[in-house]
Amino acid sequence: MRINDLIPFRWVQDPRWLLAFVIGTLVCIVTFVANLLIAEINSGNWWGITYGTVATLLMLGDVLYAVRRRFLEYNLGKSKTWVQFHLYGGTLFAILVLMHSGFRLPVGTMNWLLWSLSIWVTVSGLVGVFLQRWIPTVLASGLSTEVVYDRIPELVAQIRARSEAMIEECTETVRDFYRTNLAQSLAVPQLRAIYYVDVTGGIQTKLRQFEYLRPLLTKDDREKLESLESMYRTKLELDAHYTLQRPLRWWLHTHVPLALALVLLVALHLYAVLVY
Amino acid sequence: MIAGKTQFKRLEQYKDRWSSFGTGTGIIDISEKPTPEVLKQYPLFKEFDDKFLERISPDVSIARWERNAVLFEEGSYIDIAFFVVSGEVEVSFQKQSSGTEQLPIFSRSRTMFAEAGGAQAPTGRGKTVFQAQVDRQKRGTSIAFLTSIDFDLPSDGTLKLGPGEILGEIGAMSGWPQSVTARTSTRSELVQIRVAALRMMRKRSSALKNRLDSLYRERALSSQLKTTPIFSSLGDEFVQSLVQSVELVSCEPDEVIAREGEPCDALYLVRSGFVKLSQRLGEGSIVVSYVSKGSVLGDAELLIDGIGSWIHTATSKEYSELVKISRVDFTRLLARYPGVESGLWSSVVNRLKEAGNSKRVIRQSEFIDTALNKGLVEGNSILVIDLSVCTRCDDCVRGCADTHEGIPRFVREGDKIGNFLITRACYHCEDPVCLVGCPTGAIRRADVGDVVAIDEKICIGCTTCANNCPYDAITMFDTGEKWPEDMIPEGLRGKDKQIATKCDLCYQDPAGPACVRSCPHGCAFRVGDVKEFKSLLWKEVGA
Numbered sequence: 001m002r003i004n005d006l007i008p009f010r011w012v013q014d015p016r017w018l019l020a021f022v023i024g025t026l027v028c029i030v031t032f033v034a035n036l037l038i039a040e041i042n043s044g045n046w047w048g049i050t051y052g053t054v055a056t057l058l059m060l061g062d063v064l065y066a067v068r069r070r071f072l073e074y075n076l077g078k079s080k081t082w083v084q085f086h087l088y089g090g091t092l093f094a095i096l097v098l099m100h101s102g103f104r105l106p107v108g109t110m111n112w113l114l115w116s117l118s119i120w121v122t123v124s125g126l127v128g129v130f131l132q133r134w135i136p137t138v139l140a141s142g143l144s145t146e147v148v149y150d151r152i153p154e155l156v157a158q159i160r161a162r163s164e165a166m167i168e169e170c171t172e173t174v175r176d177f178y179r180t181n182l183a184q185s186l187a188v189p190q191l192r193a194i195y196y197v198d199v200t201g202g203i204q205t206k207l208r209q210f211e212y213l214r215p216l217l218t219k220d221d222r223e224k225l226e227s228l229e230s231m232y233r234t235k236l237e238l239d240a241h242y243t244l245q246r247p248l249r250w251w252l253h254t255h256v257p258l259a260l261a262l263v264l265l266v267a268l269h270l271y272a273v274l275v276y
Numbered sequence: 277m278i279a280g281k282t283q284f285k286r287l288e289q290y291k292d293r294w295s296s297f298g299t300g301t302g303i304i305d306i307s308e309k310p311t312p313e314v315l316k317q318y319p320l321f322k323e324f325d326d327k328f329l330e331r332i333s334p335d336v337s338i339a340r341w342e343r344n345a346v347l348f349e350e351g352s353y354i355d356i357a358f359f360v361v362s363g364e365v366e367v368s369f370q371k372q373s374s375g376t377e378q379l380p381i382f383s384r385s386r387t388m389f390a391e392a393g394g395a396q397a398p399t400g401r402g403k404t405v406f407q408a409q410v411d412r413q414k415r416g417t418s419i420a421f422l423t424s425i426d427f428d429l430p431s432d433g434t435l436k437l438g439p440g441e442i443l444g445e446i447g448a449m450s451g452w453p454q455s456v457t458a459r460t461s462t463r464s465e466l467v468q469i470r471v472a473a474l475r476m477m478r479k480r481s482s483a484l485k486n487r488l489d490s491l492y493r494e495r496a497l498s499s500q501l502k503t504t505p506i507f508s509s510l511g512d513e514f515v516q517s518l519v520q521s522v523e524l525v526s527c528e529p530d531e532v533i534a535r536e537g538e539p540c541d542a543l544y545l546v547r548s549g550f551v552k553l554s555q556r557l558g559e560g561s562i563v564v565s566y567v568s569k570g571s572v573l574g575d576a577e578l579l580i581d582g583i584g585s586w587i588h589t590a591t592s593k594e595y596s597e598l599v600k601i602s603r604v605d606f607t608r609l610l611a612r613y614p615g616v617e618s619g620l621w622s623s624v625v626n627r628l629k630e631a632g633n634s635k636r637v638i639r640q641s642e643f644i645d646t647a648l649n650k651g652l653v654e655g656n657s658i659l660v661i662d663l664s665v666c667t668r669c670d671d672c673v674r675g676c677a678d679t680h681e682g683i684p685r686f687v688r689e690g691d692k693i694g695n696f697l698i699t700r701a702c703y704h705c706e707d708p709v710c711l712v713g714c715p716t717g718a719i720r721r722a723d724v725g726d727v728v729a730i731d732e733k734i735c736i737g738c739t740t741c742a743n744n745c746p747y748d749a750i751t752m753f754d755t756g757e758k759w760p761e762d763m764i765p766e767g768l769r770g771k772d773k774q775i776a777t778k779c780d781l782c783y784q785d786p787a788g789p790a791c792v793r794s795c796p797h798g799c800a801f802r803v804g805d806v807k808e809f810k811s812l813l814w815k816e817v818g819a
Contacts, residue, residue, distance in 0.1 A: 013665075013798060072671065072794045073678035075787040079671060083796040132667045132797070140664035140695045148688060149668055248667050 011133050014084050021088040025095060032099050041102035048100055055096035056266060058089045063263055066256070087129060094122035114269055117262040124255040131251055135244050142199040145237045149245040152189050152238050159231050159238075160186045170224050177213055178228070186235055189242040196244070203236050302345020302460070307338045314338070318467055319440075320359055323481055335473035340465050347458040347466075348444060351721070353711040354454060355471045357445035360437055363464025367443060367456040368434040436461065445474065445488060446496055450548035450569070450597055451707040453721075475595065478526070489524045497522070497599070506619030514612065523600040527551075527592035533573070534590040540577035542600045546570065548707075549596025552648055553588035555631060562641040564588065564631035566648055573598070576624045578606055579617065588631070593648050643693065643813060647806050650691055651747055655703030656726050657781055658803045659686060659791060660812075664695040665799035675794025676779075683753055685779045686791065694813050701791070702749040702779040704728050710741040710750060710778075719776065722783055729780040736765065737774035750778040 012018050035047045042048050065086040068076055076082075097118040106115040147155065163186055167178045194201045210229045214222055307314070312329035315321040315336065321329060338361070341347070348354050350369065358365070437443055447454045448471050469477070478485045497519045501507045510518070525544070527533060533544065536556060546569050553565045553573075565588070567573055573590055577583050601609070610617050634641040647653050661672070670688065677684040686701030708728045711719055718735040721728060730741070730750075742750040752774045759768040781802075782789045792800050803809045 069671070071678075072675040072790065075785060075793070077793075078798075079675075079794050079796040080798040136666050136668075137664050139668075144692070146663060146689065146692060146697055148670065245668055248669075 013080070017084040017088050021092060024088075024092050028092070028095050028099060043100050043102065048102070051096050051100040055093050055100055056270070058093040058096065059263065059266060062086050062090045062093065063259070087125070090122055090125050094118055110265070110269065110272070114262070114265050117258055117265060121255060121259045121262050124251065124258070128251045128255055131247050135248055138196075138199050139241065139244055143237050143240055145234060145241070147238060147241050149241065149249065152242045152245075156186070156189050156235060156238055159235050163228060163231050166224055166227060171218070171221055173213070173216065174221050174225060174228075177209075181209055182228070182232055186232070190239045191243045191246065192239060193243075195240045199240055199244070201236065201240055203233060206236060207233060302342040304340040304342055304463075306340075309333045310336060310338060318359075318361060320467060320484075323483065324477070328476075328480065332469075332473035332476055335470035337468045338465065339468055341460045341463065343460055343463050345460045347460065348454050350455060350457045351453045352717075353447070353451070353708065354444055355448050355712040357448050357469050357471075357474050358443050358458070359467040359469070360439050360441045360443075361465040361467055362439055363460060363462045363466075365437045365441070365443060365458055365464060365466075366434055366461040367437065367458045369456060442488070442491060446492060449474065449595075451709065451712075452548065475526075485526075492524060493519050493522075506616055509613050509615050510609070514609070518601065518605060518609070521602070521605050523602070525598040525600050527596040527598065529592060529594050531592045532589060533592060533596075533598070534586045534588070536586050536589040538586055539584060540574055540586050541603050542574055543578055543603075543606045544573035544590075545599040545601070546573065547597035547599060550593040550648060550653055551596060551598075552591045552593050552645075553627075553631070554591065555588055555635065557635060561589065562634060562638065563645040563648070564634040564641060565627055566593070566644060566653065567627075568653060572620065572623055575620045576628060578603060579620060579624055637814075639694075640810070640814075643810060646691075646693055647809070650698065651703065651705070652698070652806050652809060654705040654707065655806070656706060656804065657702075657704045658809065659699045659701035659779070659789075660801055660803050660809070661688070661697040661699060661795075662695055662799040662801075663692070663697050665797050666697075667797060669796065671794045671796055672791040672800045675790040679782060679785070679790040680777075683777055685777055686749070687751075696809075696813065700748050702728060702745075702781075703747060704779075704781060710745045712744060713740045714738075715740065719778075722780065727781050727783045728778070729783065730776050730778055732775050732777075735775040736768060737776065739774075739776070741776050741778075745778075750776050753777045 035041060039045060039047055043052060062085070065082045068079070068082050072079070097115065101111070101115055106112050163178070163182070167175050170178075192201055207229060210225060210232075214225060217225060310333055312326040312333070315324075315329045315333065318338075324332075341363070347358060347365065443458055444454065446452075478488060498515050501510065501515050501518065502512075507515070523542075525533070527549070533551060534540065536554075546567055548569050551567045551573060552563055553567065554561045554563045567590075574586075577586055630640075634644065652658060673684045673686070673688050676686060686699050688697070688699055690698045690700045692698075704726055705728070706726070708721075710728065711721070714720075715738055716734045716736055718731045718733075719728065719741045720731070737752060739752055742752055753776070755773045755775060757773040759771050759773050761769050763769045779789075787793055789802060792802060794800075803812065
């Protein structure tokens with residue numbers, strides 16, 4: 001199957017991995033049912049230990065993706081393959097953790113921590129996947145500019161500087177308009193929740209104020225106003241990028257540190273199980 | 277690491293931009309910006325007035341070369357024509373040294389359309405440029421008409437050119453690599469004219485135009501016709517008569533070659549450049565297709581009974597060279613060799629289909645127009661990012677930087693077409709203008725496919741390639757070092773060391789480009805040509 005045939009399925013980037021995950025989940029279910037019929041549900045017997053071991057191995061595989069990102073220069077396979085493993089393997093990990101705990105709430109502080117961290121890390125990961133699928137579609141749907149997130153403050157500063165330089169050459173009417181209606185908006189990148197609902201964030205409405213002013217100006221000022229309008233439109237689009245790209249970065253803070261904590265706790269858990 | 281003096285030894289003869297084409301030592305002296313009086317001493321310039329000569333003089337020089345100096349090598353790109361004033365120049369096919377088999381860098385295995393383990397299609401090494409082109413044609417690409425033949429030489433043959441002869445002009449004018457190696461066989465004096473000046477001279481002087489045309493007929497055209505599949509059945513005698521009767525047409529950018537509705541009187545073979553085809557629609561017009569070198573224009577009009585007049589307006593998008601076969605000659609050709617007609621029909625059908633689609637789906641028309649304007653038609657490997665999938669993680673840029681000592685070789689910015697971002701990464705063009713004028717030969721076709729790469733060891737940071745690239749795909753990188761005190765050219769000594777940097781498609785890495793490999797969502801991919809791009813775009817809109 002050619003990859004470009006799959007492009008429209010933005011939510012499932014590679015159906016082969018989904019298929020593998022479904023098969024893995026079915027195997028888990030069948031195994032767990034067999035476990036129910038044959039033996040006691042207990043994290044300490046061979047069934048439970050096997051669930052825990054497979055879950056640990058999957059977790060270690062998932063962690064390797066973070067390591068792989070540090071070594072992009074080496075030919076360690078496509079990043080996309082690693083991500084798919086990270087995603088589906090991580091979800092399967094959570095299922096195996098639940099099987100390991102017998103689908104019961106854990107007892108004891110350590111077990112609570114392990115269980116809740118496992119669930120948290122998995123859910124935050126899935127939230128990240130949702131954001132990564134949803135936000136790019138929104139960004140691509142209505143914005144004409146494309147920008148790297150980290151450059152937004154710098155670009156906004158450039159726009160502000162150019163606007164202010166231009167305003168100096170305009171009549172008092174335009175200057176007044178700029179000070180009253182635009183200066184504050186052009187000062188810094190702004191976060192606006194409206195972009196999550198409407199990516200254009202009412203840009204047309206905001207630009208209408210230019211229409212009211214235009215007939216009152218001289219030809220020279222009208223040309224400057226047009227440039228100003230264009231810069232303002234770009235700034236609003238940068239705000240949309242700033243607002244929408246932000247969660248794509250920030251969700252990582254809810255996922256990565258706790259995932260690292262989970263790895264440490266699992267190591268401690270293994271030590272405790274093996275030694276005591 | 278700063279290179280030592282020995283590494284720059286080969287630069288010694290490159291005392292100015294005029295020696296850029298030389299690959300060995302050999303220039304004794306060279307004049308730059310000769311005065312009209314000086315130029316008028318040469319028969320070539322006698323017919324031009326002083327004002328005109330003053331205008332073209334920055335692009336003309338007179339150089340004296342040592343015996344056995346290489347003027348240009350087979351496969352090199354030059355933008356200069358040489359007129360022999362005295363001495364003798366020998367041109368020959370110089371087989372490139374046999375090397376390892378080429379990696380098919382532009383095969384589908386390097387684009388998103390690849391099947392795993394895509395078929396290897398070795399090309400070229402150990403063959404002449406000419407033979408490589410013939411092979412490419414046989415492999416079934418769309419090239420219908422070869423263009424890069426400067427001399428009709430027998431394989432391993434040589435030709436001596438004496439005073440009054442011209443060389444290099446065909447490749448220079450068409451932007452194709454030279455098909456032969458030229459070397460002085462005696463101490464020689466040559467007038468060297470850059471393409472810009474040559475075009476102006478040719479436009480102004482019908483005598484010069486006729487002379488250049490006649491050289492093209494004599495040296496190249498019959499070989500081109502004979503090796504073009506659709507004309508392969510033509511007898512030698514017929515080819516010779518055709519060579520003499522065809523008209524050679526040169527077009528300026530935006531020049532109209534044919535107007536929709538006007539009588540079609542000829543078949544055109546495109547030697548170089550791009551020709552936009554547009555049709556009237558309502559009050560305006562839309563771009564329905566384009567043709568490029570190797571393609572044919574006017575076939576539908578001449579083959580389909582009852583059309584008779586041009587169905588498109590054909591406009592040259594840039595400097596284009598065409599071969600015009602008159603309706604009479606074409607009819608005579610078809611009557612004698614009916615097989616030619618069947619060869620032309622497939623291109624007719626494809627073009628009519630494309631024109632129909634463009635009228636039906638306006639977005640296709642817009643895309644063709646954009647592809648022509650943005651140079652996508654030139655690209656062999658365009659880095660495209662699907663913005664509706666891209667999470668802006670920048671791993672593509674980081675992957676590129678990590679693979680190239682921390683310096684990314686592309687910018688994740690550029691034009692948007694639909695949801696696709698055309699990044700500022702090298703397109704590895706069919707006709708790479710960046711190769712023209714490099715004073716050290718640092719930028720060149722790599723030994724792999726059509727990859728254009730920069731040898732950083734011999735780049736002197738002159739910015740010529742960066743300025744030449746129309747797509748801003750070459751950037752200058754400040755190394756933070758100074759050029760050494762024994763640096764040649766002397767002008768650079770002690771100055772900040774800048775070098776040009778660009779995407780080399782990670783051609784030395786069998787895993788392919790790092791940008792594509794590093795993308796965690798598979799949204800960065802290489803598009804091999806504009807047709808692949810179009811099909812991708814169509815899939816997106818569901819057209």
